[in-house]
Amino acid sequence: xxxxxxxxxxxxxxxxxxxxxxxxxxxxxxxxxxxxxxxxxxxxxxxxxxxxxxxxxxxxxxxxxxxxxxxxxxxxxxxxxxxxxxxxxxxxxxxxxxxxxxxxxxxxxxxxxxxxxxxxxxxxxxxxxxxxxxxxxxxxxxxxxxxxxxxxxxxxxxxxxxxxxxxxxxxxxxxxxxxxxxxxxxxxxxxxxxxxxxxxxxxxxxxxxxxxxxxxxxxxxxxxxxxxxxxxxxxxxxxxxxxxxxxxxxxxxxxxxxxxxxxxxxxxxxxxxxxxxxxxxxxxxxxxxxxxxxxxxxxxxxxxxxxxxxxxxxxxxxxxxxxxxxxxxxxxxxxxxxxxxxxxxxxxxxxxxxxxxxxxxxxxxxxxxxxxxxxxxxxxxxxxxxxxxxxxxxxxxxxxxxxxxxxxxxxxxxxxxxxxxxxxxxxxxxxxxxxxxxxxxxxxxxxxxxxxxxxxxxxxxxxxxxxxxxxxxxxxxxxxxxxxxxxxx
Amino acid sequence: xxxxxxxxxxxxxxxxxxxxxxxxxxxxxxxxxxxxxxxxxxxxxxxxxxxxxxxxxxxxxxxxxxxxxxxxxxxxxxxxxxxxxxxxxxxxxxxxxxxxxxxxxxxxxxxxxxxxxxxxxxxxxxxxxxxxxxxxxxxxxxxxxxxxxxxxxxxxxxxxxxxxxxxxxxxxxxxxxxxxxxxxxxxxxxxxxxxxxxxxxxxxxxxxxxxxxxxxxxxxxxxxxxxxxxxxxxxxxxxxxxxxxxxxxxxxxxxxxxxxxxxxxxxxxxxxxxxxxxxxxxxxxxxxxxxxx
Numbered sequence: 077x078x079x080x081x082x083x084x085x086x087x088x089x090x091x092x093x094x095x096x097x098x099x100x101x102x103x104x105x106x107x108x109x110x111x112x113x114x115x116x117x118x119x120x121x122x123x124x125x126x127x128x129x130x131x132x133x134x135x136x137x138x139x140x141x142x143x144x145x146x147x148x149x150x151x152x153x154x155x156x157x158x159x160x161x162x163x164x165x166x167x168x169x170x171x172x173x174x175x176x177x178x179x180x181x182x183x184x185x186x187x188x189x190x191x192x193x194x195x196x197x198x199x200x201x202x203x204x205x206x207x208x209x210x211x212x213x214x215x216x217x218x219x220x221x222x223x224x225x226x227x228x229x230x231x232x233x234x235x236x237x238x239x240x241x242x243x244x245x246x247x248x249x250x251x252x253x254x255x256x257x258x259x260x261x262x263x264x265x266x267x268x269x270x271x272x273x274x275x276x277x278x279x280x281x282x283x284x285x286x287x288x289x290x291x292x293x294x295x296x297x298x299x300x301x302x303x304x305x306x307x308x309x310x311x312x313x314x315x316x317x318x319x320x321x322x323x324x325x326x327x328x329x330x331x332x333x334x335x336x337x338x339x340x341x342x343x344x345x346x347x348x349x350x351x352x353x354x355x356x357x358x359x360x361x362x363x364x365x366x367x368x369x370x371x372x373x374x375x376x377x378x379x380x381x382x383x384x385x386x387x388x389x390x391x392x393x394x395x396x397x398x399x400x401x402x403x404x405x406x407x408x409x410x411x412x413x414x415x416x417x418x419x420x421x422x423x424x425x426x427x428x429x430x431x432x433x434x435x436x437x438x439x440x441x442x443x444x445x446x447x448x449x450x451x452x453x454x455x456x457x458x459x460x461x462x463x464x465x466x467x468x469x470x471x472x473x474x475x476x477x478x479x480x481x482x483x484x485x486x487x488x489x490x491x492x493x494x495x496x497x498x499x500x501x502x503x504x505x506x507x508x509x510x511x512x513x514x515x516x517x518x519x520x521x522x523x524x525x526x527x528x529x530x531x532x533x534x535x536x537x538x539x540x541x542x543x544x545x546x547x548x549x550x551x552x553x554x555x556x557x558x559x560x561x562x563x564x565x
Numbered sequence: 566x567x568x569x570x571x572x573x574x575x576x577x578x579x580x581x582x583x584x585x586x587x588x589x590x591x592x593x594x595x596x597x598x599x600x601x602x603x604x605x606x607x608x609x610x611x612x613x614x615x616x617x618x619x620x621x622x623x624x625x626x627x628x629x630x631x632x633x634x635x636x637x638x639x640x641x642x643x644x645x646x647x648x649x650x651x652x653x654x655x656x657x658x659x660x661x662x663x664x665x666x667x668x669x670x671x672x673x674x675x676x677x678x679x680x681x682x683x684x685x686x687x688x689x690x691x692x693x694x695x696x697x698x699x700x701x702x703x704x705x706x707x708x709x710x711x712x713x714x715x716x717x718x719x720x721x722x723x724x725x726x727x728x729x730x731x732x733x734x735x736x737x738x739x740x741x742x743x744x745x746x747x748x749x750x751x752x753x754x755x756x757x758x759x760x761x762x763x764x765x766x767x768x769x770x771x772x773x774x775x776x777x778x779x780x781x782x783x784x785x786x787x788x789x790x791x792x793x794x795x796x797x798x799x800x801x802x803x804x805x806x807x808x809x810x811x812x813x814x815x816x817x818x819x820x821x822x823x824x825x826x827x828x829x830x831x832x833x834x835x836x837x838x839x840x841x842x843x844x845x846x847x848x849x850x851x852x853x854x855x856x857x858x
Contacts, residue, residue, distance in 0.1 A: 172680060176640060221687070224833070491858075518704040519855040
């Protein structure tokens with residue numbers, strides 16, 4: 077098909093490339109060897125070690141980032157401990173003004189941050205620009221407003237911070253996760269050591285620049301980059317008061333155990349296998365859009381993805397047909413093209429994991445449907461949007477979190493069966509339900525075992541609405557008053 | 566030859582515009598020594614009606630805006646006040662004769678108070694609303710909604726902090742507002758109107774009048790399109806009269822007495838408590854059945 081001309085056979089117009097023009101500026105501004113952000117200054121790791129962060133869409137090296145070791149983590153925690161004394165006693169409205177400034181500065185630099193997020197992480201620019209960054213700014217803005225209102229949230233004794241928080245975040249929503257961790261902690265008067273994910277450290281370091289620019293006191297936030305070992309050093313550090321972790325259930329359980337040994341406060345936002353239920357009376361076209369968002373948003377690398385589709389039997393065929401067609405319209409490729417729907421998988425390792433699951437799905441007898449239209453770039457980590465039909469509830473792809481653009485479709489006959497199947501998982505993070513009957517949606521919402529339920533919608537986030545999981549999806553909430561309580565003593 | 570300064574015409578702020586009073590009246594604003602500093606518009610009942618109409622027109626869009634957006638717009642007011650700090654200090658000092666430090670403190674407190682209310686827009690419904698645990702198969706929510714067009718009256722002193730403290734909670738709750746500035750020093754209200762006009766506050770959301778309490782408050786209390794009226798530290802007889810007149814249209818009355826005006830208004834925690842905003846809301850309980858059938 078010739079781009080920019082209607083296709084001779086289908087008469088459909090093909091979209092011309094729409095590159096994000098700001099990308100050049102951001103690339104040219106990349107610092108080849110950025111520093112750790114500790115005690116208000118940027119410095120290399122004590123032992124000088126670095127690791128490469130690459131662009132998943134091209135596999136080219138973007139920067140060599142410090143690999144923080146024990147000495148660096150020590151220094152970061154010490155700095156946070158020192159800063160705690162003044163920060164916790166800073167008049168609440170003064171803390172508020174700091175946070176408002178952070179929110180405003182993020183808004184001002186949001187295009188640059190969105191582009192960098194897409195470069196370093198692989199997510200489509202339209203998502204980082206229209207979803208991630210607005211939510212990041214809103215999260216700081218919302219929590220800024222809480223600083224002088226904590227007495228209405230705290231219990232007896234008034235609002236006191238927990239203390240020094242060690243926070244470890246994943247690579248799927250790097251800045252958003254940083255905001256979800258830092259904003260409530262700072263609002264409550266805690267100080268933080270944040271470790272961004274190994275594959276997406278760059279935007280967190282830009283956030284450090286912003287914190288510096290707006291004059292946040294040194295040590296209130298420290299950002300240490302590194303891999304799993306840095307994360308382990310941080311969460312097991314002797315001088316922390318709290319750990320907050322977002323990531324896999326496997327690592328979350330280890331952290332829960334280590335915090336239990338130390339009697340340390342901890343919140344965990346872990347994996348999921350979200351049930352997405354379509355009743356026959358739903359507006360099917362809208363539901364299909366919800367399914368698309370539920371599983372292909374951010375290449376499916378979303379802990380709250382609607383990765384188990386449960387469709388009422390009478391409309392299964394219709395839903396599958398529409399979904400198969402809709403899948404072909406998705407544009408897979410350059411994350412920095414404004415028309416791209418599905419970008420690059422975050423890392424080679426994650427791509428291999430997803431491929432393993434795809435093979436398992438086929439081996440166990442499910443039927444694979446792939447978005448075959450998309451031509452994938454030669455370099456980089458790519459996975460076509462995919463769904464499996466003929467899936468049994470016992471199949472691996474119906475039970476384990478894939479963290480990729482892979483949907484498992486199953487069916488049900490009665491509402492009771494829908495509830496039972498939805499709850500047939502050790503996880504409990506998100507759920508979705510589509511029906512024209514409000515009563516059914518709300519009763520399903522009540523009975524599904526999940527921390528977040530989207531009725532006739534999916535993937536909605538807001539700092540006013542607490543987010544978090546039940547059962548093996550972790551504990552604790554982020555956002556709203558429930559989220560604040562996690563950071564109050 | 567010395568330069569002749571350009572004198573400011575102090576006008577009303579109605580529907581995003583700066584009209585003179587339709588009555589053509591002004592009152593002299595005097596400095597502590599009795600010299601005339603400026604002439605402020607003296608609003609009439611007709612000006613009030615115009616202001617209510619503007620507020621009414623702006624109500625749907627303001628109440629319908631997301632709480633986040635309203636919060637950002639209120640924060641923007643604080644940003645602009647901070648930028649015009651010196652002018653606000655001067656507006657207080659030139660008339661009231663306060664020390665620079667006292668006027669500066671009042672301005673700082675006022676800006677900070679606006680910041681605090683910017684944080685209330687997206688939180689008040691969580692604190693005062695929520696799910697009702699009804700004894701039946703229903704999903705029932707109580708939500709706080711704005712009343713509509715509200716009228717607020719600033720105390721004589723502190724002129725700026727009093728105005729901000731009466732205005733902001735009403736605004737944060739999602740109402741559109743007609744406010745009457747301090748009668749004895751209308752200048753801070755005039756400057757605030759000039760700030761609002763170039764901030765992101767949509768036209769008609771805030772309307773600022775200057776003039777006489779004795780003339781405007783009864784007119785506010787009797788106006789049927791105003792849903793609630795309130796003020797801080799007003800003379801008892803003014804409040805009593807307003808409450809009685811308000812009864813005719815079952816207008817909500819939200820008057821607060823303060824012992825010592827200045828000291829009483831400085832208490833940040835007291836004046837920014839959730840009740841300050843909740844007072845300017847109406848609860849709505851929404852019922853929906855819940856059933857898998």
